[in-house]
Amino acid sequence: MQQPGIPKHDYQQIYYRRSTALWKASLCFLFLLLCVSLLWIIVDGQAERLETIYYSIAAVLGMWLVGPLFFMFVSRLTRSPAVLLSWDDDALNTGKRKIPWSRIRKVELASPARSKWLLSASPMIVLFLKDGTRSHIQTDHLLSKKELNQAVTLLQETLQEQKQDHGLS
Template identity: 65%
Template sequence: MKPESYVSSGSEAEHQYISYRRSTALWKGTLCLLFLLLCVTLLWIIYDEYAGQLETLYYFIAAILGMWLIGPLFFMFLFRATASSTVLLSWNDEGVHTRKQTILWNEIRKIELASPAFSKWILSASPMIALYLKDGSRRHIQTDHLFTKKERRRAIVLLQETLRKKQQQDT
């Protein structure tokens, strides 16, 4: 499928939105589940005493680290795959709508793609759309690793163009 089907928009008067493919969340969640099963298998090998002393240490560390790093991703993809709506964010003439809030266009200063970094618990943070507000604060919209680089870039460009149009209308 083309990326255009994942970043959807209608005419200016309609509600525009950016959505992800549920199948992406499903296959990435399945990969995480397989990796978690591998971690459980390593712990089972230790429990049944099939591993030597040195292997036991390696297997235990690998299993715990694997669960620590991949476990949250599995639940994130599971949540996205089973969510009732695949819309990440939407907007209309009023503002940008996320699951939690609405941000008015006249409050937004700029929109950028924030690069991922590790969290304080050394967990993977997904790329996010950053809305910089005129009061100096920021709102982040997580993309949860559900878009390719090209799809993320298209979404940012679409939002930035819409913001520019709204700012020109206000002046």
């Protein structure tokens, strides 16, 4: 409930749970340990010739695909505060830059896709700007589907309110 005299949207944030980053980073770490173990088996000479090929391919691919995720989760785990994005009455702060509400035309959720290097791409919030460009806010796999949808809905509602309050189109 809104208290009298307090602006409706003084300052809002979308948080992620550190526990999510922790368990995902831990899972990636275990997988990376498995990859290192496969390489150790090869180096120690315990693998047959055919196993050496399979183990080395599995280890390199595993590190290639999971390594970046591990570092992404660790960086989010160590970031303080655990805020994905924030905003006030003037602008939306993506962490890297502030985008004034007056420049934003539309907010949508983009489906994840593979990157050109076959790395996992997380769902992202897309800000369509009035100059025809887009700004992407990576969610880094830290929000559930429900949380993502709630965040996008909240941002869309806030954008509509900003348009009404300030006569933006």
